[in-house]
Amino acid sequence: MRETASAAAKPYHHGDLSRALVMAARRILEAEGPGALSLRAVAREAGVSPAAPYHHFKDKNELLEAVAHEGWMQLGSEVAKARSESPTQRAALTNIGVAYVIFARQNPALYRVMYDGMRDRTEMPLHAKDSDSGWSQVECAIVEAGGDPDPAELQLATIAAWCAAHGLAEMASFREFDSLKESLGGEEGFIRAILDHIGVFIRPGRDRPVQ
Amino acid sequence: MRETASAAAKPYHHGDLSRALVMAARRILEAEGPGALSLRAVAREAGVSPAAPYHHFKDKNELLEAVAHEGWMQLGSEVAKARSESPTQRAALTNIGVAYVIFARQNPALYRVMYDGMRDRTEMPLHAKDSDSGWSQVECAIVEAGGDPDPAELQLATIAAWCAAHGLAEMASFREFDSLKESLGGEEGFIRAILDHIGVFIRPGRDRPVQ
DNA sequence: CACCGATCTGAACGGTGTCAACATAGATCT
DNA sequence: AGATCTATGTTGACACCGTTCAGATCGGTG
Numbered sequence: 294m295r296e297t298a299s300a301a302a303k304p305y306h307h308g309d310l311s312r313a314l315v316m317a318a319r320r321i322l323e324a325e326g327p328g329a330l331s332l333r334a335v336a337r338e339a340g341v342s343p344a345a346p347y348h349h350f351k352d353k354n355e356l357l358e359a360v361a362h363e364g365w366m367q368l369g370s371e372v373a374k375a376r377s378e379s380p381t382q383r384a385a386l387t388n389i390g391v392a393y394v395i396f397a398r399q400n401p402a403l404y405r406v407m408y409d410g411m412r413d414r415t416e417m418p419l420h421a422k423d424s425d426s427g428w429s430q431v432e433c434a435i436v437e438a439g440g441d442p443d444p445a446e447l448q449l450a451t452i453a454a455w456c457a458a459h460g461l462a463e464m465a466s467f468r469e470f471d472s473l474k475e476s477l478g479g480e481e482g483f484i485r486a487i488l489d490h491i492g493v494f495i496r497p498g499r500d501r502p503v504q
Numbered sequence: 505m506r507e508t509a510s511a512a513a514k515p516y517h518h519g520d521l522s523r524a525l526v527m528a529a530r531r532i533l534e535a536e537g538p539g540a541l542s543l544r545a546v547a548r549e550a551g552v553s554p555a556a557p558y559h560h561f562k563d564k565n566e567l568l569e570a571v572a573h574e575g576w577m578q579l580g581s582e583v584a585k586a587r588s589e590s591p592t593q594r595a596a597l598t599n600i601g602v603a604y605v606i607f608a609r610q611n612p613a614l615y616r617v618m619y620d621g622m623r624d625r626t627e628m629p630l631h632a633k634d635s636d637s638g639w640s641q642v643e644c645a646i647v648e649a650g651g652d653p654d655p656a657e658l659q660l661a662t663i664a665a666w667c668a669a670h671g672l673a674e675m676a677s678f679r680e681f682d683s684l685k686e687s688l689g690g691e692e693g694f695i696r697a698i699l700d701h702i703g704v705f706i707r708p709g710r711d712r713p714v715q
Numbered sequence: 716c717a718c719c720g721a722t723c724t725g726a727a728c729g730g731t732g733t734c735a736a737c738a739t740a741g742a743t744c745t
Numbered sequence: 746a747g748a749t750c751t752a753t754g755t756t757g758a759c760a761c762c763g764t765t766c767a768g769a770t771c772g773g774t775g
Contacts, residue, residue, distance in 0.1 A: 307753080310754090331730080331731060331732085332733090334731095341754075341755090342754070342755050342756075343731090343732085343756095344734080344735095344754085344757095345753080345754060345755075347732095347734080348752075348754075349753090353733090405623075411678075412616070412677065414678070415678075415679040416679065416680045445684075448684065449700075449701055452672075452681070452698055452701075453701035453702050455671070455675065456668055456671030456672040456674075456675050456702075457664070457667055457671055458671070459670075459671040459674065459675065460666070460667030460668055460669070460670040460671030460672075461667040461671075463619070463623070463667075464663065464666065466623065467622075467625070467626075467627065468626040468627065469627045470663070473656075476656075486660050488664075490663075490664035491664050491667070491702050491704060492702050492703025492704075493701050518723080521722080542761080542762060542763080543762080543764090544761075544762065545762095552723075552724090553723065553724050554724095554762090554763085555723075555724070555725080555766090556724080558763095558764075559721075560722090563764095564762095
Protein backbone atom coordinates (compact mmCIF):
# COMPACT_ATOMS: atom_id res chain seq x y z
CA MET A 294 0.00 0.00 0.00
CA ARG A 295 2.97 2.25 -0.40
CA GLU A 296 2.16 5.62 -1.91
CA THR A 297 4.60 6.07 -4.74
CA ALA A 298 7.00 3.25 -4.32
CA SER A 299 9.95 4.85 -2.62
CA ALA A 300 10.21 8.47 -1.74
CA ALA A 301 7.69 10.44 0.27
CA ALA A 302 5.43 7.65 1.39
CA LYS A 303 4.40 8.78 4.84
CA PRO A 304 5.43 6.06 7.22
CA TYR A 305 3.09 4.90 9.91
CA HIS A 306 5.62 5.73 12.53
CA HIS A 307 6.87 9.24 12.32
CA GLY A 308 10.38 8.80 13.54
CA ASP A 309 10.78 11.85 15.72
CA LEU A 310 7.34 13.10 16.49
CA SER A 311 8.10 14.96 19.68
CA ARG A 312 10.51 17.27 17.96
CA ALA A 313 8.22 17.57 14.97
CA LEU A 314 5.37 18.57 17.27
CA VAL A 315 7.40 21.24 18.99
CA MET A 316 8.48 22.59 15.65
CA ALA A 317 4.92 22.55 14.37
CA ALA A 318 3.79 24.39 17.48
CA ARG A 319 6.39 27.09 16.99
CA ARG A 320 5.41 27.42 13.35
CA ILE A 321 1.76 27.92 14.28
CA LEU A 322 2.75 30.30 17.03
CA GLU A 323 4.66 32.52 14.66
CA ALA A 324 2.17 32.35 11.86
CA GLU A 325 -1.15 32.62 13.66
CA GLY A 326 -0.43 33.64 17.21
CA PRO A 327 -1.09 31.95 20.53
CA GLY A 328 -4.84 31.89 20.05
CA ALA A 329 -4.57 29.40 17.23
CA LEU A 330 -2.30 27.07 19.14
CA SER A 331 -4.54 24.09 19.80
CA LEU A 332 -3.23 20.62 20.30
CA ARG A 333 -5.29 19.42 17.37
CA ALA A 334 -3.89 22.14 15.16
CA VAL A 335 -0.37 21.13 16.11
CA ALA A 336 -1.12 17.52 15.30
CA ARG A 337 -2.66 18.60 12.01
CA GLU A 338 0.38 20.71 11.18
CA ALA A 339 2.62 17.75 11.95
CA GLY A 340 0.48 15.54 9.72
CA VAL A 341 -0.67 13.26 12.45
CA SER A 342 -3.88 12.30 14.22
CA PRO A 343 -5.19 14.38 17.15
CA ALA A 344 -4.39 11.68 19.68
CA ALA A 345 -0.86 11.00 18.53
CA PRO A 346 0.76 13.70 20.67
CA TYR A 347 -0.39 11.91 23.80
CA HIS A 348 2.25 9.28 23.27
CA HIS A 349 4.91 11.94 23.69
CA PHE A 350 3.35 14.52 26.00
CA LYS A 351 0.91 13.70 28.75
CA ASP A 352 -0.81 17.01 28.25
CA LYS A 353 -1.20 19.96 26.00
CA ASN A 354 0.55 21.75 28.78
CA GLU A 355 3.54 19.46 28.59
CA LEU A 356 3.92 20.24 24.91
CA LEU A 357 3.79 23.93 25.67
CA GLU A 358 6.42 23.41 28.31
CA ALA A 359 8.70 21.86 25.73
CA VAL A 360 8.10 24.80 23.43
CA ALA A 361 8.76 27.20 26.27
CA HIS A 362 11.94 25.37 27.16
CA GLU A 363 13.25 25.84 23.66
CA GLY A 364 12.39 29.49 23.97
CA TRP A 365 14.31 29.87 27.21
CA MET A 366 17.32 28.18 25.69
CA GLN A 367 17.22 30.50 22.74
CA LEU A 368 16.82 33.53 24.99
CA GLY A 369 19.75 32.32 27.06
CA SER A 370 22.00 32.20 24.05
CA GLU A 371 20.88 35.62 22.85
CA VAL A 372 21.71 36.98 26.25
CA ALA A 373 25.08 35.29 26.22
CA LYS A 374 25.83 36.74 22.83
CA ALA A 375 24.89 40.24 23.90
CA ARG A 376 27.05 39.90 26.96
CA SER A 377 30.11 38.54 25.22
CA GLU A 378 29.94 41.19 22.53
CA SER A 379 29.79 44.06 24.97
CA PRO A 380 32.82 46.33 24.90
CA THR A 381 32.91 46.81 28.66
CA GLN A 382 31.60 44.95 31.63
CA ARG A 383 29.63 47.97 32.63
CA ALA A 384 27.84 48.03 29.30
CA ALA A 385 27.14 44.32 29.44
CA LEU A 386 24.28 44.49 31.90
CA THR A 387 22.36 47.03 29.88
CA ASN A 388 23.03 45.12 26.71
CA ILE A 389 21.68 41.98 28.31
CA GLY A 390 18.51 43.82 29.20
CA VAL A 391 18.18 45.13 25.68
CA ALA A 392 18.74 41.68 24.20
CA TYR A 393 16.15 40.22 26.53
CA VAL A 394 13.49 42.73 25.61
CA ILE A 395 14.27 42.58 21.91
CA PHE A 396 13.95 38.81 21.96
CA ALA A 397 10.57 39.11 23.62
CA ARG A 398 9.50 41.70 21.08
CA GLN A 399 10.63 39.62 18.14
CA ASN A 400 8.98 36.45 19.41
CA PRO A 401 5.93 37.78 21.20
CA ALA A 402 3.84 34.65 20.92
CA LEU A 403 6.68 32.43 22.04
CA TYR A 404 7.51 34.75 24.90
CA ARG A 405 3.92 34.63 26.00
CA VAL A 406 3.95 30.85 26.06
CA MET A 407 7.20 30.94 28.00
CA TYR A 408 5.77 33.12 30.71
CA ASP A 409 2.33 31.56 30.77
CA GLY A 410 3.95 28.24 31.57
CA MET A 411 5.90 29.95 34.28
CA ARG A 412 3.02 31.51 36.12
CA ASP A 413 1.45 28.79 38.16
CA ARG A 414 4.75 27.04 38.53
CA THR A 415 6.34 26.66 41.89
CA GLU A 416 9.81 27.30 40.49
CA MET A 417 11.31 29.31 37.73
CA PRO A 418 12.21 27.02 34.91
CA LEU A 419 15.23 28.34 33.26
CA HIS A 420 17.92 29.41 35.52
CA ALA A 421 18.57 27.12 38.43
CA LYS A 422 21.21 24.72 37.23
CA ASP A 423 22.97 25.80 34.09
CA SER A 424 25.80 28.20 34.60
CA ASP A 425 25.02 29.78 31.25
CA SER A 426 21.34 30.24 31.96
CA GLY A 427 19.94 33.70 31.58
CA TRP A 428 19.66 34.09 35.30
CA SER A 429 23.23 33.33 36.23
CA GLN A 430 24.44 35.47 33.39
CA VAL A 431 22.60 38.41 34.82
CA GLU A 432 24.10 37.67 38.21
CA CYS A 433 27.59 37.60 36.78
CA ALA A 434 27.00 40.74 34.78
CA ILE A 435 25.77 42.58 37.85
CA VAL A 436 28.85 41.63 39.83
CA GLU A 437 31.16 42.45 36.96
CA ALA A 438 29.48 45.80 36.53
CA GLY A 439 30.34 46.69 40.08
CA GLY A 440 27.26 45.47 41.90
CA ASP A 441 27.29 44.18 45.43
CA PRO A 442 28.56 40.59 45.33
CA ASP A 443 26.96 39.73 48.65
CA PRO A 444 24.67 36.77 47.83
CA ALA A 445 21.50 38.17 49.37
CA GLU A 446 22.04 41.57 47.83
CA LEU A 447 22.92 40.02 44.51
CA GLN A 448 19.77 37.98 44.46
CA LEU A 449 17.68 41.07 45.07
CA ALA A 450 19.47 42.97 42.35
CA THR A 451 18.98 40.11 39.92
CA ILE A 452 15.31 39.86 40.69
CA ALA A 453 14.96 43.60 40.27
CA ALA A 454 16.67 43.54 36.91
CA TRP A 455 14.61 40.61 35.74
CA CYS A 456 11.38 42.27 36.85
CA ALA A 457 12.22 45.38 34.93
CA ALA A 458 13.16 43.50 31.80
CA HIS A 459 10.05 41.36 31.90
CA GLY A 460 7.80 44.31 32.57
CA LEU A 461 9.33 46.25 29.74
CA ALA A 462 9.10 43.25 27.45
CA GLU A 463 5.36 43.23 27.92
CA MET A 464 4.76 46.95 27.93
CA ALA A 465 6.89 47.60 24.88
CA SER A 466 4.20 46.03 22.74
CA PHE A 467 1.68 48.79 23.33
CA ARG A 468 1.14 50.80 20.21
CA GLU A 469 0.61 53.75 22.46
CA PHE A 470 4.33 54.24 22.69
CA ASP A 471 4.91 54.20 18.96
CA SER A 472 5.55 57.90 18.60
CA LEU A 473 7.76 57.92 21.65
CA LYS A 474 9.78 55.08 20.18
CA GLU A 475 10.21 56.94 16.96
CA SER A 476 11.48 60.03 18.75
CA LEU A 477 14.01 57.85 20.56
CA GLY A 478 15.43 56.34 17.43
CA GLY A 479 13.38 53.17 17.18
CA GLU A 480 12.65 50.22 19.35
CA GLU A 481 16.13 49.78 20.74
CA GLY A 482 16.46 53.44 21.61
CA PHE A 483 13.21 53.21 23.49
CA ILE A 484 14.32 50.13 25.37
CA ARG A 485 17.62 51.70 26.35
CA ALA A 486 15.90 54.87 27.45
CA ILE A 487 13.61 52.95 29.79
CA LEU A 488 16.35 50.76 31.16
CA ASP A 489 18.30 53.94 31.74
CA HIS A 490 15.70 54.93 34.27
CA ILE A 491 15.95 51.72 36.18
CA GLY A 492 18.74 51.71 38.72
CA VAL A 493 19.80 48.11 38.49
CA PHE A 494 20.91 48.66 34.96
CA ILE A 495 24.12 50.58 35.37
CA ARG A 496 24.22 53.62 33.17
CA PRO A 497 27.64 53.97 31.52
CA GLY A 498 28.86 57.51 31.74
CA ARG A 499 25.99 58.78 33.80
CA ASP A 500 26.05 56.72 36.94
CA ARG A 501 28.33 57.40 39.82
CA PRO A 502 31.67 55.60 39.43
CA VAL A 503 31.43 51.91 39.97
CA GLN A 504 33.63 51.83 43.03
CA MET B 505 -46.39 29.19 37.28
CA ARG B 506 -44.74 31.24 39.98
CA GLU B 507 -42.43 29.26 42.22
CA THR B 508 -43.55 30.12 45.74
CA ALA B 509 -45.97 32.89 45.23
CA SER B 510 -43.97 35.96 45.94
CA ALA B 511 -40.40 35.95 47.04
CA ALA B 512 -37.60 34.20 45.25
CA ALA B 513 -39.40 33.21 42.09
CA LYS B 514 -36.72 33.59 39.49
CA PRO B 515 -38.08 36.06 37.00
CA TYR B 516 -37.68 35.42 33.32
CA HIS B 517 -35.91 38.70 32.96
CA HIS B 518 -33.04 39.09 35.29
CA GLY B 519 -33.10 42.80 35.90
CA ASP B 520 -29.40 43.57 35.89
CA LEU B 521 -27.71 40.73 34.15
CA SER B 522 -24.60 42.53 32.95
CA ARG B 523 -23.54 43.41 36.47
CA ALA B 524 -24.54 39.97 37.71
CA LEU B 525 -22.39 38.40 35.01
CA VAL B 526 -19.37 40.46 35.90
CA MET B 527 -19.83 39.58 39.54
CA ALA B 528 -20.23 35.92 38.71
CA ALA B 529 -17.08 36.05 36.63
CA ARG B 530 -15.11 37.57 39.48
CA ARG B 531 -16.48 34.96 41.85
CA ILE B 532 -15.35 32.15 39.57
CA LEU B 533 -12.03 33.85 39.05
CA GLU B 534 -11.31 33.99 42.75
CA ALA B 535 -12.63 30.55 43.54
CA GLU B 536 -11.32 28.45 40.66
CA GLY B 537 -8.81 30.54 38.81
CA PRO B 538 -8.66 31.85 35.26
CA GLY B 539 -8.69 28.38 33.74
CA ALA B 540 -12.23 27.76 34.90
CA LEU B 541 -13.53 31.05 33.56
CA SER B 542 -15.68 29.97 30.65
CA LEU B 543 -18.58 31.99 29.41
CA ARG B 544 -20.87 29.06 30.05
CA ALA B 545 -19.62 28.75 33.59
CA VAL B 546 -20.30 32.42 34.18
CA ALA B 547 -23.82 32.05 32.83
CA ARG B 548 -24.32 28.98 35.01
CA GLU B 549 -23.07 30.84 38.06
CA ALA B 550 -25.45 33.67 37.30
CA GLY B 551 -28.28 31.17 36.92
CA VAL B 552 -28.91 31.88 33.30
CA SER B 553 -28.69 30.08 29.98
CA PRO B 554 -25.42 29.95 28.04
CA ALA B 555 -26.74 32.30 25.38
CA ALA B 556 -28.04 34.98 27.71
CA PRO B 557 -24.76 36.86 28.06
CA TYR B 558 -24.80 37.63 24.36
CA HIS B 559 -27.54 40.17 24.90
CA HIS B 560 -25.17 42.19 27.08
CA PHE B 561 -21.73 41.44 25.69
CA LYS B 562 -20.99 40.73 22.07
CA ASP B 563 -18.17 38.42 23.04
CA LYS B 564 -16.62 36.50 25.83
CA ASN B 565 -13.84 38.99 25.40
CA GLU B 566 -16.14 41.91 26.02
CA LEU B 567 -17.20 40.39 29.31
CA LEU B 568 -13.60 39.95 30.30
CA GLU B 569 -12.98 43.56 29.39
CA ALA B 570 -15.70 44.60 31.76
CA VAL B 571 -14.17 42.47 34.48
CA ALA B 572 -10.75 43.92 33.75
CA HIS B 573 -12.14 47.42 33.85
CA GLU B 574 -13.49 46.85 37.33
CA GLY B 575 -10.08 45.57 38.29
CA TRP B 576 -8.32 48.65 36.98
CA MET B 577 -10.75 50.88 38.86
CA GLN B 578 -10.13 48.98 42.05
CA LEU B 579 -6.38 49.11 41.54
CA GLY B 580 -6.61 52.81 40.90
CA SER B 581 -8.33 53.42 44.20
CA GLU B 582 -5.86 51.23 46.07
CA VAL B 583 -3.06 53.26 44.58
CA ALA B 584 -4.78 56.50 45.50
CA LYS B 585 -5.24 55.31 49.04
CA ALA B 586 -1.60 54.32 49.36
CA ARG B 587 -0.54 57.67 47.99
CA SER B 588 -2.76 59.78 50.19
CA GLU B 589 -1.78 57.88 53.30
CA SER B 590 1.93 58.33 52.70
CA PRO B 591 3.68 60.49 55.29
CA THR B 592 5.92 62.20 52.78
CA GLN B 593 5.84 62.79 49.07
CA ARG B 594 9.08 60.98 48.75
CA ALA B 595 7.63 57.86 50.35
CA ALA B 596 4.52 58.02 48.21
CA LEU B 597 6.06 56.63 45.05
CA THR B 598 7.41 53.57 46.75
CA ASN B 599 4.14 53.06 48.57
CA ILE B 600 2.29 53.23 45.29
CA GLY B 601 4.54 50.53 43.91
CA VAL B 602 3.98 48.39 46.96
CA ALA B 603 0.22 48.85 46.77
CA TYR B 604 0.26 47.94 43.09
CA VAL B 605 2.17 44.74 43.60
CA ILE B 606 0.17 43.75 46.65
CA PHE B 607 -3.05 44.21 44.75
CA ALA B 608 -1.75 41.99 41.98
CA ARG B 609 -0.67 39.41 44.52
CA GLN B 610 -4.01 39.42 46.30
CA ASN B 611 -6.02 39.19 43.10
CA PRO B 612 -3.77 37.13 40.88
CA ALA B 613 -6.47 35.79 38.62
CA LEU B 614 -8.07 39.18 38.21
CA TYR B 615 -4.72 40.77 37.52
CA ARG B 616 -4.05 38.19 34.87
CA VAL B 617 -7.33 38.97 33.15
CA MET B 618 -6.53 42.65 33.37
CA TYR B 619 -3.23 42.26 31.62
CA ASP B 620 -4.35 39.62 29.17
CA GLY B 621 -6.95 42.00 27.88
CA MET B 622 -4.28 44.62 27.59
CA ARG B 623 -1.87 42.65 25.49
CA ASP B 624 -3.15 42.76 21.98
CA ARG B 625 -4.70 46.14 22.54
CA THR B 626 -3.45 49.13 20.70
CA GLU B 627 -3.78 51.37 23.73
CA MET B 628 -3.48 51.01 27.41
CA PRO B 629 -6.93 50.94 28.90
CA LEU B 630 -6.72 52.54 32.23
CA HIS B 631 -4.88 55.70 32.38
CA ALA B 632 -5.46 58.08 29.55
CA LYS B 633 -8.38 60.22 30.63
CA ASP B 634 -9.08 60.08 34.33
CA SER B 635 -6.92 62.31 36.42
CA ASP B 636 -7.12 59.77 39.22
CA SER B 637 -6.12 56.83 37.08
CA GLY B 638 -3.19 54.80 38.22
CA TRP B 639 -1.01 56.18 35.50
CA SER B 640 -1.47 59.86 36.23
CA GLN B 641 -1.09 59.20 39.91
CA VAL B 642 2.31 57.69 39.28
CA GLU B 643 3.23 60.69 37.17
CA CYS B 644 2.23 63.08 39.93
CA ALA B 645 4.03 61.04 42.53
CA ILE B 646 7.20 61.03 40.50
CA VAL B 647 7.15 64.79 40.11
CA GLU B 648 6.29 65.32 43.75
CA ALA B 649 9.10 63.03 44.77
CA GLY B 650 11.55 65.24 42.96
CA GLY B 651 11.61 63.62 39.56
CA ASP B 652 12.22 65.53 36.37
CA PRO B 653 8.96 67.26 35.42
CA ASP B 654 9.96 67.55 31.78
CA PRO B 655 7.14 65.75 29.94
CA ALA B 656 9.31 63.44 27.86
CA GLU B 657 11.48 62.55 30.80
CA LEU B 658 8.44 62.09 32.99
CA GLN B 659 6.85 59.73 30.54
CA LEU B 660 9.97 57.61 30.46
CA ALA B 661 10.16 57.54 34.23
CA THR B 662 6.52 56.56 34.50
CA ILE B 663 6.91 53.76 32.00
CA ALA B 664 9.99 52.57 33.83
CA ALA B 665 8.19 52.51 37.17
CA TRP B 666 5.21 50.76 35.67
CA CYS B 667 7.40 48.16 34.02
CA ALA B 668 9.12 47.40 37.27
CA ALA B 669 5.89 47.13 39.19
CA HIS B 670 4.29 44.90 36.62
CA GLY B 671 7.32 42.69 36.36
CA LEU B 672 7.53 42.35 40.11
CA ALA B 673 3.81 41.68 40.33
CA GLU B 674 4.27 38.66 38.14
CA MET B 675 7.54 37.44 39.52
CA ALA B 676 6.47 37.75 43.13
CA SER B 677 4.24 34.73 42.68
CA PHE B 678 7.10 32.29 42.29
CA ARG B 679 7.33 30.03 45.26
CA GLU B 680 11.02 30.00 44.67
CA PHE B 681 11.33 33.26 46.55
CA ASP B 682 9.42 32.06 49.58
CA SER B 683 12.42 31.74 51.84
CA LEU B 684 13.78 35.05 50.68
CA LYS B 685 10.46 36.68 51.46
CA GLU B 686 10.46 35.22 54.91
CA SER B 687 13.93 36.54 55.61
CA LEU B 688 12.76 39.98 54.53
CA GLY B 689 9.80 40.08 56.84
CA GLY B 690 7.10 38.81 54.59
CA GLU B 691 5.63 39.72 51.26
CA GLU B 692 5.72 43.46 51.74
CA GLY B 693 9.29 43.46 52.92
CA PHE B 694 10.23 41.51 49.84
CA ILE B 695 8.42 43.94 47.57
CA ARG B 696 10.03 46.95 49.21
CA ALA B 697 13.44 45.36 48.98
CA ILE B 698 13.10 44.82 45.26
CA LEU B 699 11.68 48.26 44.59
CA ASP B 700 14.59 49.61 46.59
CA HIS B 701 16.87 48.34 43.87
CA ILE B 702 15.03 50.18 41.15
CA GLY B 703 16.05 53.72 40.52
CA VAL B 704 12.70 55.20 39.60
CA PHE B 705 11.41 54.35 43.03
CA ILE B 706 13.03 56.91 45.22
CA ARG B 707 14.63 55.40 48.27
CA PRO B 708 13.88 57.47 51.35
CA GLY B 709 16.95 57.93 53.46
CA ARG B 710 19.25 56.26 51.04
CA ASP B 711 18.98 58.21 47.85
CA ARG B 712 20.69 61.47 47.24
CA PRO B 713 18.62 64.43 48.47
CA VAL B 714 15.74 65.29 46.26
CA GLN B 715 16.93 68.74 45.36
C1' DC C 716 -55.89 46.29 25.09
C1' DA C 717 -52.45 45.30 21.21
C1' DC C 718 -48.12 45.53 20.07
C1' DC C 719 -43.01 46.04 19.99
C1' DG C 720 -38.53 45.65 21.44
C1' DA C 721 -35.58 43.94 24.87
C1' DT C 722 -34.37 39.88 27.15
C1' DC C 723 -34.02 34.98 27.98
C1' DT C 724 -34.35 29.85 26.53
C1' DG C 725 -33.40 25.64 23.75
C1' DA C 726 -31.24 23.37 20.41
C1' DA C 727 -27.68 23.25 17.28
C1' DC C 728 -22.84 23.74 14.91
C1' DG C 729 -17.99 23.30 14.72
C1' DG C 730 -13.97 23.21 17.54
C1' DT C 731 -11.36 21.70 21.61
C1' DG C 732 -8.71 18.46 25.20
C1' DT C 733 -8.66 13.89 26.47
C1' DC C 734 -9.30 8.98 26.66
C1' DA C 735 -10.05 4.02 25.47
C1' DA C 736 -9.90 0.46 22.01
C1' DC C 737 -7.61 -1.07 18.24
C1' DA C 738 -3.80 -1.31 14.45
C1' DT C 739 0.83 -1.31 13.03
C1' DA C 740 5.80 -1.26 12.96
C1' DG C 741 10.29 -1.97 14.88
C1' DA C 742 13.02 -4.31 18.35
C1' DT C 743 14.10 -8.41 20.85
C1' DC C 744 14.34 -13.26 21.94
C1' DT C 745 14.58 -17.99 20.67
C1' DA D 746 13.55 -17.25 10.36
C1' DG D 747 9.39 -16.62 13.15
C1' DA D 748 6.96 -15.26 17.53
C1' DT D 749 6.31 -11.80 20.73
C1' DC D 750 6.58 -7.39 23.14
C1' DT D 751 6.45 -2.56 23.30
C1' DA D 752 6.36 1.87 21.34
C1' DT D 753 3.85 4.49 18.43
C1' DG D 754 0.24 5.44 15.45
C1' DT D 755 -5.32 5.72 14.23
C1' DT D 756 -10.35 5.91 14.97
C1' DG D 757 -14.11 7.06 17.52
C1' DA D 758 -16.18 8.79 21.43
C1' DC D 759 -17.15 12.03 25.44
C1' DA D 760 -17.82 16.36 27.67
C1' DC D 761 -17.08 21.01 27.32
C1' DC D 762 -16.43 25.27 24.95
C1' DG D 763 -17.85 29.80 22.13
C1' DT D 764 -21.30 31.21 19.21
C1' DT D 765 -25.61 31.55 16.56
C1' DC D 766 -30.52 31.30 15.61
C1' DA D 767 -35.41 30.55 16.00
C1' DG D 768 -38.78 30.98 19.27
C1' DA D 769 -40.72 32.06 24.15
C1' DT D 770 -41.53 35.65 27.56
C1' DC D 771 -41.85 39.92 29.53
C1' DG D 772 -41.87 45.33 30.33
C1' DG D 773 -43.37 49.31 28.49
C1' DT D 774 -45.62 52.36 24.93
C1' DG D 775 -49.13 53.27 21.60
